[in-house]
Amino acid sequence: MAILVLAEHDNVSLKTDTAKVVSAATAIGGDVHVLVAGHDCAAAVTAAQSLAGVSKVLVADSAEYSAQLAENVSKLVVELAADYEHVLAAATSVGKDTLPRVAALLDVSQISEVIEVLSSDTFVRPIYAGNALATVQSLDAKKVMTVRSSAFDAAASTGSAEAVNLTLSIAARTDFVSQALTESARPELGNAGIIVSGGRGMGSGENFAILEQLADKLGAAVGASRAAVDAGFVPNDLQVGQTGKIVAPDLYIAVGISGAIQHLAGMKDSKVIVAINKDPEAPIFQVADYGLVADLFEAVPALNGLV
Amino acid sequence: MKVLVPVKRVVDANVKVRVKADNTNVDTTNLKMALNPFCEIAVEEAVRLKEAGIAAEVVVVSVGAKAVQEQLRTAMALGADRAIHIETDEDLVPLSIAKLLKAVQEKEQAQLILFGKQSIDGDNNQTGQMLAALTDMPQATFASEVKLDGDKATVTREIDGGLQTLSMPLPAIVTVDLRLNEPRYASLPNIMKAKRKPLETIAVADLGVSLKAHQTVLKVTPPVDRKAGILVSSVEELVEKLKNEAKVI
Ligand SMILES: Cc1cc2nc3c(=O)[nH]c(=O)nc-3n(C[C@H](O)[C@H](O)[C@H](O)COP(=O)(O)OP(=O)(O)OC[C@H]3O[C@@H](n4cnc5c(N)ncnc54)[C@H](O)[C@@H]3O)c2cc1C
Numbered sequence: 190m191a192i193l194v195l196a197e198h199d200n201v202s203l204k205t206d207t208a209k210v211v212s213a214a215t216a217i218g219g220d221v222h223v224l225v226a227g228h229d230c231a232a233a234v235t236a237a238q239s240l241a242g243v244s245k246v247l248v249a250d251s252a253e254y255s256a257q258l259a260e261n262v263s264k265l266v267v268e269l270a271a272d273y274e275h276v277l278a279a280a281t282s283v284g285k286d287t288l289p290r291v292a293a294l295l296d297v298s299q300i301s302e303v304i305e306v307l308s309s310d311t312f313v314r315p316i317y318a319g320n321a322l323a324t325v326q327s328l329d330a331k332k333v334m335t336v337r338s339s340a341f342d343a344a345a346s347t348g349s350a351e352a353v354n355l356t357l358s359i360a361a362r363t364d365f366v367s368q369a370l371t372e373s374a375r376p377e378l379g380n381a382g383i384i385v386s387g388g389r390g391m392g393s394g395e396n397f398a399i400l401e402q403l404a405d406k407l408g409a410a411v412g413a414s415r416a417a418v419d420a421g422f423v424p425n426d427l428q429v430g431q432t433g434k435i436v437a438p439d440l441y442i443a444v445g446i447s448g449a450i451q452h453l454a455g456m457k458d459s460k461v462i463v464a465i466n467k468d469p470e471a472p473i474f475q476v477a478d479y480g481l482v483a484d485l486f487e488a489v490p491a492l493n494g495l496v
Numbered sequence: 497m498k499v500l501v502p503v504k505r506v507v508d509a510n511v512k513v514r515v516k517a518d519n520t521n522v523d524t525t526n527l528k529m530a531l532n533p534f535c536e537i538a539v540e541e542a543v544r545l546k547e548a549g550i551a552a553e554v555v556v557v558s559v560g561a562k563a564v565q566e567q568l569r570t571a572m573a574l575g576a577d578r579a580i581h582i583e584t585d586e587d588l589v590p591l592s593i594a595k596l597l598k599a600v601q602e603k604e605q606a607q608l609i610l611f612g613k614q615s616i617d618g619d620n621n622q623t624g625q626m627l628a629a630l631t632d633m634p635q636a637t638f639a640s641e642v643k644l645d646g647d648k649a650t651v652t653r654e655i656d657g658g659l660q661t662l663s664m665p666l667p668a669i670v671t672v673d674l675r676l677n678e679p680r681y682a683s684l685p686n687i688m689k690a691k692r693k694p695l696e697t698i699a700v701a702d703l704g705v706s707l708k709a710h711q712t713v714l715k716v717t718p719p720v721d722r723k724a725g726i727l728v729s730s731v732e733e734l735v736e737k738l739k740n741e742a743k744v745i
Contacts, residue, residue, distance in 0.1 A: 199657075258662070259625065260634050282655040286637045289590070289625035298589045298710035301620045311714065317513045317617055321522050324714040363634040366650065366661040379656075383744070407745060419675065425640070425654045432534075432614065432674060434656070440744040450512055451616075457722065461742045463734065469727075478725040478742065481734050491731040496745060 190274035191220040193247075195266060195287065196237050197279050200227045200255065203236035205380050206279035208343035213336045214277055215242040215344065216306040222247055223350070224269065226262050228255035234352055241345040251358040256365035257283055263290035264359045270295055270331065275309070280335035280435075288335050297329035302435075304340035318431040318454035338379055339437040339458065371424045373411075378429065381410035383440040386429055386456070389416035390445020390466065390485055397422055399489045400444060406496050412436065412456075414446045430455035445485045448473025465489070497644075497666075499542040499551045500606035501576065502597055502627075503535035503558050505567040506617045519715045531567045534612025536574070538672045540679040541642060542610050543575030550644050551608070553577050557600050559593050561585050565695060572690035573682035579695040582703065590618075592707045594626035599703040601631060606667065608649065613638050613671040624671035634664035637671040 192214045197204040207223065214221045223237045226249040237246045249265055266276060266287070276291060278284030280302045292299035304322075305313035311326045312334065378384060385404045387397055397411070404411045412434070413427040429436055431454035441459035446452060448464070448471055456462070457476050464477035465488050474480040481488055507513055508528040516523045531539075545551035556571040557580040558564040568579035582596050601609065611624035628635035636642075636651035640659065643650045650663040654673045682690070700707075728734045738745045 285621050289622035290629040293626035293629035298591050299622050316619055320513050321515050321716050322719055323716050326712045326714050329710050363662050363664040366663050368660045370658040426658050461744050476722050479734055479737055480727045488731055495735045
């Protein structure tokens with residue numbers, strides 16, 4: 190039986206998360222189809238067609254899907270579900286919004302944030318902020334699951350899947366009002382090879398300038414702890430952690446971050462972790478490969494001078 | 497207008513749980529338990545709606561063993577008017593919880609159902625969306641602002657790229673994120689008062705909902721520990737290590 194992957198896109202570009210979910214689908218094994226539900230989303234469709242391992246791209250292009258609302262996109266997926274044994278989406282804000290609705294309508298459980306595929310019905314997922322890993326076997330006829338993108342490599346762009354247009358247009362009672370997206374020339378947190386993150390120790394939004402300078406020198410993304418976001422230093426979409434973004438870059442530099450369980454949950458699978466903190470007792474040092482006990486207002490400018 | 501707030505009892509956010517030696521589950525014996533932080537924010541929002549004269553009644557509901565009554569009392573100390581305890585000793589998946597909540601909603605007919613976006617134990621992030629599907633209600637997840645105007649809700653959501661605002665007719669389901677509000681502390685008089693507020697217990701069997709098994713947890717294991725790192729003594733040494741040892745810059 191086939192696997193359906195719900196694409197993550199903004200009608201123009203396909204998010205790398207989808208390429209990573211396709212890898213998880215390939216690990217399950219079977220015919221992999223991608224559903225692009227959106228409006229004027231031809232460019233995203235073309236990108237989906239090029240994903241290695243995908244045999245078909247289903248296109249639901251309708252004004253009703255322009256904001257990709259959970260209410261009607263879930264119904265669309267359910268209409269298609271008869272042909273599939275697995276339905277996958279990235280554990281992003283769109284996937285987390287939509288997929289539980291799909292699962293409930295299909296009367297099956299959802300397996301959230303899968304980080305490893307053991308077989309077509311058995312998966313590993315973190316619980317308790319990543320302090321434990323549960324190996325879960327699904328007893329449901331259909332497996333509906335969100336995939337943690339940071340745990341999978343992106344599928345290559347060497348494919349050439351056929352595109353099939355769907356005519357199913359389902360309305361929602363929810364109206365899209367507006368959207369304010371953070372504009373940044375830096376890489377996205379989820380795709381960055383290096384992340385420079387600041388915490389409450391940064392003291393203010395203005396002080397983040399020294400971290401941004403470091404990020405630009407390293408070609409890195411900027412992240413933050415919840416405390417830094419709550420204090421209004423930086424926007425919400427920079428939050429790394431149990432309830433923010435889960436990242437696993439090659440290098441994560443935590444500056445003025447204490448290392449609470451909830452923050453560690455979002456970054457402790459990074460390949461190399463650096464911590465800069467003036468408190469030698471800060472728990473962040475327990476996960477850091479390289480720790481520097483120092484005042485960040487001296488250390489970061491010095492670092493900027495050396496890299 | 498009635499607001500229904502489903503809440504969960506979880507291990508306190510400040511406690512680091514450990515996996516049992518036999519790898520069957522995490523060990524929660526004698527750990528400090530609390531109202532799930534996101535559920536607390538949902539309760540706070542409901543109480544503020546009542547204080548603003550928008551909500552007439554705030555009802556909290558929890559599914560679980562007898563001990564969840566402690567968290568229901570906490571929610572009432574924060575300002576909820578009454579509580580419903582759906583009693584079961586079984587560990588239910590979010591879909592089963594959503595089915596039980598559907599039966600509660602059929603009776604309560606709330607106009608707004610406020611959920612925490614996820615519980616910090618299972619980290620599932622499903623129950624609100626699932627109840628929305630089962631009751632065919634509109635939903636807004638991960639809310640950082642909720643405005644009600646007549647029979648319409650306008651909700652700002654924290655999404656991956658920033659913020660998004662949606663509007664929808666009531667009844668609707670909203671799941672709340674961290675920055676929606678800062679929950680109050682329950683005062684001692686309110687804690688005392690909460691002890692006398694109505695708490696109704698209903699056995700799962702009496703709701704007439706048929707539940708089934710959806711998954712088996714084969715094992716629960718600790719994550720692989722990171723190997724101990726080193727402290728460097730200067731920025732120069734740090735840069736040298738990152739370049740020549742870790743080779744990441
Ligand atoms: C339900 C729930 C969910 C949560 N989700 C998240 C989440 O997703 N992500 C997250 O990050 N947190 C989350 N938290 C919050 C978490 O528990 C911590 O409160 C938070 O991570 C602390 O942020 P911080 O390390 O920046 O601040 P603090 O803990 O205050 O640490 C600041 C650090 O900066 C250091 N410092 C101060 N000044 C300097 C200086 N000049 N030079 C060097 N070091 C300095 C201090 O020594 C200290 O270690 C959550 C909490 C709850 C209850």
